[in-house]
Amino acid sequence: MSRFIKQSKSKVIMSTFLWVYAILSVYPLVWMIFYSFKNNDEIFVTNPFGPPSQFRLDNYITAWSQYNVPVYFMNSLIVAVATVVGAILLSVMFSYAAARLRWRFSKLAHTYILIGMFIPIQVIMIPLAILVRDFNLANTYGALIVPYITFNISFSSMVFYGFFRSVPIELEEAACIDGASIYRTFFNIMLPIIRPALATMVIFIFLNSWNEFTMAVMLIVKESLKTLPLGLLFFQGQFTTDWGAMGAAMTIASLPTVIIYVLFSEQVENALTVGSAVKG
Secondary structure, three states, rough: OOOHHHHHHHHHHHHHHHHHHHHHEEEEEEEEHOOOOOOOHHHHHOOOOOOOOOOOOOHHHHHHHHHOOHHHHHHOOOOOHHHHHHHHHHHHHHHHHHHHHOOOOOHHHHHHHHHHOOOOHHHHHHHHHHHHHHOOOOOOOOOHHHHHHHHHHHHHHHHHHHHHOOOOOHHHHHHEEEEEEEOHHHHHHHHHHOOHHHHHHHHHHHHHHHHHHHHHHHHHOOOHHHHHHHHHHEEOOOEEEEEHHHHHHHHHHHHHHHHHHHHHHHHHHEEEEEEEEHOO
């Protein structure tokens, strides 16, 4: 009986802690949505933390029509999608070659790729700007897409390498005996097995490229190519700032990330158990 009571108390304590943590995690998102329906006076003076007294859709109309949010949104979407496709494609193929195939200098190549994780972006800002200029990528989508892909390859390669190494070699041997080529083995057997890792890296790379600011502010000057993080700067005027419209723009900017997570959340959860599932 006493053991049962102790277990009940521990469950109550754990549940309380998790609920408090969940509320603290979700409240900033809820506050941002409230923020997007308020005016400056309500945000800073009369009602900074509670729900809006009235829902002002004018903030969304202003953000969408007067501050080029559709242009910034589409630019961010193009850059993020291209980055995800390029980084996933390159890193998953390299990781499979390094983890499962035998070729000279495979370990050295894998180590070389991983070194990119330890290079801070501040160190290469000037060389990066010079390279972008010399390759005639300045003020193009390529000025962001190519560096974004490069910076995401290292971490994604490390993740995919670990997943490929956890897959039993017997699966590939069985496919080889059945007459499958290396390409069919890769696309029909290996990729479906590491689907949780693919979903995880899609979310990670998309968020990185969608929210990136430092390289974008340095490499993009043309107004029609600016992304959402750069576009938010235009909500701040010299004397006044339309905080309600900024909140609406931030809410719009958050929608793709929420949608991406909802679409791939189940696969991300499966990434925690894929190893035991493969072995079983």
